[in-house]
Amino acid sequence: MVKLVPATWTTAFVAAGDQVVFMGAFFRNIFRSGFEWNEFLRQSYIIGYKSLSLVGITGFILGFVLTLQSEPTMREFGATSFVPSMVTISVIREIGPVIIALICAGKISSSIGAELGSMKVSEQIDAMEVSGANPVQYLVVTRILACIIMIPLLTLMADALAMMGGFAASNMNNHLTATLYFSKAFSALRFGDLIPAVAKTIFFGFAIGFVGCFKGYNSERGTESVGVAANSAVVSASLWIIVLDAIAVQLTSVFAYN
Amino acid sequence: MVKTLVQKINSNVVNKPGAVVAIKHLKKSFGTKEVLSDISMSLYKGENLVVLGKSGQGKSVAIKCIVGLLTQDSGSLKVFDEEVKDLSEKEWKALRMKIGFLFQSAALYDSMTVEQNLEFPLTRVLKLKDKQEIRQRIEEVLEGVGLLDAIEKMPSDLSGGMRKRIGLARTLILKPEIMLYDEPTTGLDPITSREISELIMEMQKKYQTSSIIITHDMACAKITADRILVMNNGSFEAEGNYEQLESGSDELVRSFFK
Numbered sequence: 001m002v003k004l005v006p007a008t009w010t011t012a013f014v015a016a017g018d019q020v021v022f023m024g025a026f027f028r029n030i031f032r033s034g035f036e037w038n039e040f041l042r043q044s045y046i047i048g049y050k051s052l053s054l055v056g057i058t059g060f061i062l063g064f065v066l067t068l069q070s071e072p073t074m075r076e077f078g079a080t081s082f083v084p085s086m087v088t089i090s091v092i093r094e095i096g097p098v099i100i101a102l103i104c105a106g107k108i109s110s111s112i113g114a115e116l117g118s119m120k121v122s123e124q125i126d127a128m129e130v131s132g133a134n135p136v137q138y139l140v141v142t143r144i145l146a147c148i149i150m151i152p153l154l155t156l157m158a159d160a161l162a163m164m165g166g167f168a169a170s171n172m173n174n175h176l177t178a179t180l181y182f183s184k185a186f187s188a189l190r191f192g193d194l195i196p197a198v199a200k201t202i203f204f205g206f207a208i209g210f211v212g213c214f215k216g217y218n219s220e221r222g223t224e225s226v227g228v229a230a231n232s233a234v235v236s237a238s239l240w241i242i243v244l245d246a247i248a249v250q251l252t253s254v255f256a257y258n
Numbered sequence: 259m260v261k262t263l264v265q266k267i268n269s270n271v272v273n274k275p276g277a278v279v280a281i282k283h284l285k286k287s288f289g290t291k292e293v294l295s296d297i298s299m300s301l302y303k304g305e306n307l308v309v310l311g312k313s314g315q316g317k318s319v320a321i322k323c324i325v326g327l328l329t330q331d332s333g334s335l336k337v338f339d340e341e342v343k344d345l346s347e348k349e350w351k352a353l354r355m356k357i358g359f360l361f362q363s364a365a366l367y368d369s370m371t372v373e374q375n376l377e378f379p380l381t382r383v384l385k386l387k388d389k390q391e392i393r394q395r396i397e398e399v400l401e402g403v404g405l406l407d408a409i410e411k412m413p414s415d416l417s418g419g420m421r422k423r424i425g426l427a428r429t430l431i432l433k434p435e436i437m438l439y440d441e442p443t444t445g446l447d448p449i450t451s452r453e454i455s456e457l458i459m460e461m462q463k464k465y466q467t468s469s470i471i472i473t474h475d476m477a478c479a480k481i482t483a484d485r486i487l488v489m490n491n492g493s494f495e496a497e498g499n500y501e502q503l504e505s506g507s508d509e510l511v512r513s514f515f516k
């Protein structure tokens with residue numbers, strides 16, 4: 001057979017095809033009877049509750065640092081009073097969703113990848129399948145849906161804490177009252193800003209759960225592949241997030257601000 | 259000598275009635291590596307068939323084809339007179355309920371307790387709802403393998419022999435008609451090995467299963483085998499009962515008895 005395309009291209013296409021098939025299996029199994037509520041709630045707890053402190057601290061420091069960093073510059077223009085609204089808008093529209101999603105890719109995608117990878121290697125997934133149970137419904141659907149729901153909630157919480165952080169920072173220098181700070185912060189924020197911001201975190205959540213499950217579920221034989229699955233889950237989930245964000249920015253600028 | 263034995267095997271597999279598993283000229287390769295070069299065998303109702311062979315000969319690959327975890331490249335594989343490669347997803351599910359598979363590693367679900375491990379096939383596959391019936395079946399099968407007091411334990415707290423027993427219990431709880439044991443005694447001390455072998459015999463009597471037992475433990479073969487097949491280089495090279503093979507002159511076969 002004549003080679004029309006280099007071998008690396010073919011593997012890339014095969015990998016993309018595998019992902020499409022896996023995605024199809026996920027969507028088909030969402031609506032199968034026998035939804036695994038217990039496992040879904042357990043995963044939501046693990047994914048959401050156990051990331052609270054990491055995400056919370058990150059959010060708070062994000063607002064705190066952004067405020068401290070931008071105040072001197074803004075002071076030169078005599079525009080310190082714009083700092084609260086500037087920080088709020090940039091955190092809610094862009095920085096919050098992306099930073100939190102990247103952090104969750106590191107924490108959640110990798111742990112899903114490692115967990116399912118070790119279940120695959122130790123033949124637990126095969127055992128489920130052989131017994132006649134449905135491992136995609138039990139393991140994959142629950143984890144991806146939990147990510148789709150928990151990542152937006154975690155991001156909203158991080159946004160709120162970022163505003164607290166911003167208030168703490170500007171309170172150190174300017175002795176603003178909380179009421180004044182938050183009314184300034186919200187003054188420039190429109191409800192319309194929230195919708196695309198939350199919508200994109202839903203897609204980030206999907207990417208985080210999907211990539212972790214895909215890498216783990218399809219890991220090779222042998223124990224070292226568990227590490228490979230965890231690692232490549234983080235790398236590709238991060239890439240997905242960046243690319244999805246670029247697409248989201250384009251879409252919002254076309255639909256929301258015209 | 260080898261040749262005559264092979265001829266004997268091939269004459270044996272030709273459509274003898276009562277075969278629950280009938281394999282003819284099965285071939286399987288991974289990439290360029292041929293693992294099963296030509297496999298033909300039958301498993302008859304109610305018998306214990308032991309498959310002997312060195313590591314890496316493709317024994318696990320062969321039984322994974324029977325349950326559809328792997329698909330053969332060519333050849334025919336019939337289970338209960340149905341050609342498995344023609345089965346739909348639904349038919350596979352029905353067939354898998356009748357086949358039990360004990361994995362080499364036992365493949366217990368490590369995030370679940372022993373009780374939840376045993377409950378999993380009951381609620382997911384048999385769709386049992388009645389709490390009392392579930393509990394009763396779990397206790398019955400645990401009593402059968404002599405581990406009723408481990409019901410609350412996590413798999414990580416169990417010894418190798420206990421894990422095998424729980425794996426066996428999880429498989430037997432669906433009352434399979436065919437049992438496939440992948441190296442049930444490998445890695446266990448001689449006393450525990452004998453207990454597992456005796457357990458296999460006990461379970462066969464209790465549930466009237468037909469079994470394929472993969473092993474290279476001759477003590478296990480001596481206890482369990484009604485008939486023995488010896489696999490080498492991807493095909494079967496000898497057949498007979500324990501005494502016939504022990505007194506035979508074939509070099510490979512004799513090496514197992516040393």
Ligand SMILES: Nc1ncnc2c1ncn2[C@@H]1O[C@H](COP(=O)(O)OP(=O)(O)O)[C@@H](O)[C@H]1O
Nearest residue numbers: 221288293311312313314315316317318319320
């Ligand atoms: N899923 C797989 N992908 C690639 N190679 C495999 C796979 N399963 C088994 N093999 C290879 O097939 C050969 C036979 O393996 P196996 O059936 O596990 O041997 P054993 O007789 O010890 O059970 C080994 O060389 C193994 O590396």
Ligand SMILES: [Mg+2]
Nearest residue numbers: 317318362440
């Ligand atoms: Mg094996």
